[in-house]
Amino acid sequence: MRAYERLLRYVAISTPACETSGVTPSSQCQFDLARVLADEMRQIGFANVRLTDDCFVYGDLPATPGMEELPCLGLIAHMDTAPAFNGIDVKPQIIPDYDGGDVVLKGTGDVLSPAQFPGLKKLVGKTLITTDGTTLLGADDKAGVAEILTACEQIIQSGRAHGKIAVAFTPDEEIGLGVLHFDVEGFGAKYAYTVDGGAVGSLSYENFxxxxxxxxxxxxxxxxxxxxxxxxxxxxxxxxxxxxxxxxxxxxxxxxxxxxxxxxxxxxxxxxxxxxxxxxxxxxxxxxxxxxxxxxxxxxxxxxxxxxxxxxxxxxxxRNMREMIEPCFFLIENARKAMKIAGMEPHDIAARGGTDGAQLSYRGLPCPNLCTGGYAYHGPFEHIAAEDMDACVTMLAELICGPRN
Ligand SMILES: [Zn+2]
Structure with missing residues (x-):
C-alpha cells in the first residue's frame, strides 16, 4: 500500500484537538484513529502494540536476527489536527499529474494558487492532494503516521535487516500537551525522530x-x-x-x-x-x-x-533542543544521507516555536524532526503530493535499516 492511500483513510477520521477540555486526550475522537492504527500495526506485524487510556499508541518492530545489539530507534507522529481550522468531514481532492496551475477548492471556490504558494511549482506532474476548502487536510500529521507505517510495512515485506524500532502515535500535539504523558521509559528507544515537518528535505533540530x-x-x-x-x-x-x-x-x-x-x-x-x-x-x-x-x-x-x-x-x-541533539549528531548526518537516497535535498529549518521533539529531547529522548512532504498546514490550503510521501517512506526505510551511530 502507498502512503497516500493510508493518508486518505486517516483524514476521513476527524481528530481535532480541543484547547479547552483540560483532559488527555483533549477530544475523544482521537481514539477513533488510535484504534484503527493499533489494529493496523498488529496486522502489519508489530509486536507489543498497546493503546493507553490517554490515547497513546505504542508498538515495536523487533530487531531481525543478528541485529539485536543495535540501540532501539523511535519514530513518532501525532494523530490530532489543529483546532485553528475546521477539521471535521474532510473531503480531499486528488489531482493526478498536477499541471502547475491554479486549483479550485470545490467546497468554497477558493483558489490554491502557485502565486501564493510557490512550493506548488515543485509538485508539477505529481499527484496533488488538497482539501475542498471547507476544512484543513490533516496531513499534519497523518502524513507522518502514514509514512511511518508504510515504511515499516515495506521493511517487513522486503525482509531487510534492521535493529529494533519503537513507534508511537501521540494525541494533542497541536495544543502543546502531546508529550506531557509520553512514556519515555516504556517507549524504550534510545533516540527518535518525530515525522512532523514540512516540505521534502526539511530537517529540524533547533527550536527557540x-x-x-x-x-x-x-x-x-x-x-x-x-x-x-x-x-x-x-x-x-x-x-x-x-x-x-x-x-x-x-x-x-x-x-x-x-x-x-x-x-x-x-x-x-x-x-x-x-x-x-x-x-x-x-x-x-x-x-x-x-x-x-x-x-x-x-x-x-x-x-x-x-x-x-x-x-x-x-x-x-x-529550550532549544540543539544542545541535546549535539552529542548524537549522527542522527542529523544519518537523516541527511537517507534524504539524499530518497532523492531529496536536505535543508535545515530552525523551528520558530517549540516542538514535541524538543520536550522529549529534554526528557532524555533526543528527537529531531523529519519532513512529511506537506505544505500550508493548519488551514484550507493544506496540500501534499503522493510522490513526496513515497520519498518520505524511502527516507524512513533507510533510517530504519541504516546505521545507529
Ligand atoms: Zn504537526
Missing amino acids: NACEAVVDVTGVSVHPGTSKDMLINPCLVAMEFNSMLPSCETPRDTEGFEGFFHLCDMQGDAMKARLVYIVRDHSAERFEGRKQQLKHIEKILNHRWGEGTVKLTLREQY
Whole structure:
C-alpha cells in the first residue's frame, strides 16, 4: 500500500484537538484513529502494540536476527489536527499529474494558487492532494503516521535487516500537551525522530529557547487635580518599560535565527498595569541576554519611580533542543544521507516555536524532526503530493535499516 492511500483513510477520521477540555486526550475522537492504527500495526506485524487510556499508541518492530545489539530507534507522529481550522468531514481532492496551475477548492471556490504558494511549482506532474476548502487536510500529521507505517510495512515485506524500532502515535500535539504523558521509559528507544515537518528535505533540530515575562506595575493613585509630584501612573510606567525594549525585535520584524520580545497582552488602570511578553531566541546566550535586558529595565524603572513599582516575573517555557541533539549528531548526518537516497535535498529549518521533539529531547529522548512532504498546514490550503510521501517512506526505510551511530 502507498502512503497516500493510508493518508486518505486517516483524514476521513476527524481528530481535532480541543484547547479547552483540560483532559488527555483533549477530544475523544482521537481514539477513533488510535484504534484503527493499533489494529493496523498488529496486522502489519508489530509486536507489543498497546493503546493507553490517554490515547497513546505504542508498538515495536523487533530487531531481525543478528541485529539485536543495535540501540532501539523511535519514530513518532501525532494523530490530532489543529483546532485553528475546521477539521471535521474532510473531503480531499486528488489531482493526478498536477499541471502547475491554479486549483479550485470545490467546497468554497477558493483558489490554491502557485502565486501564493510557490512550493506548488515543485509538485508539477505529481499527484496533488488538497482539501475542498471547507476544512484543513490533516496531513499534519497523518502524513507522518502514514509514512511511518508504510515504511515499516515495506521493511517487513522486503525482509531487510534492521535493529529494533519503537513507534508511537501521540494525541494533542497541536495544543502543546502531546508529550506531557509520553512514556519515555516504556517507549524504550534510545533516540527518535518525530515525522512532523514540512516540505521534502526539511530537517529540524533547533527550536527557540522560550520564556514568558510578566511585568506588574503598581502605581500611586491621587486625584489628578492635586497630584503634582505624587501620582505615579502605572500605565505610563508600563509604556516606558516597553519603550526601553528594541522596537525592531518583534515577531513581525524577525525571521530565521533572529529572536524577539512579543508583547501579547496589556492591561491597566489608575492603580495597576500589567504587560505580558513572550521572549524567544535560538541562541542560549542571547536568550540569557534578553532576560538580563528585562531585569535591567526593571532595575532602572524602580530606581526612577521607587522600589517595588515594577515587578518582573520570568517563567521558563522550553529550550532549544540543539544542545541535546549535539552529542548524537549522527542522527542529523544519518537523516541527511537517507534524504539524499530518497532523492531529496536536505535543508535545515530552525523551528520558530517549540516542538514535541524538543520536550522529549529534554526528557532524555533526543528527537529531531523529519519532513512529511506537506505544505500550508493548519488551514484550507493544506496540500501534499503522493510522490513526496513515497520519498518520505524511502527516507524512513533507510533510517530504519541504516546505521545507529
Ligand atoms: Zn504537526
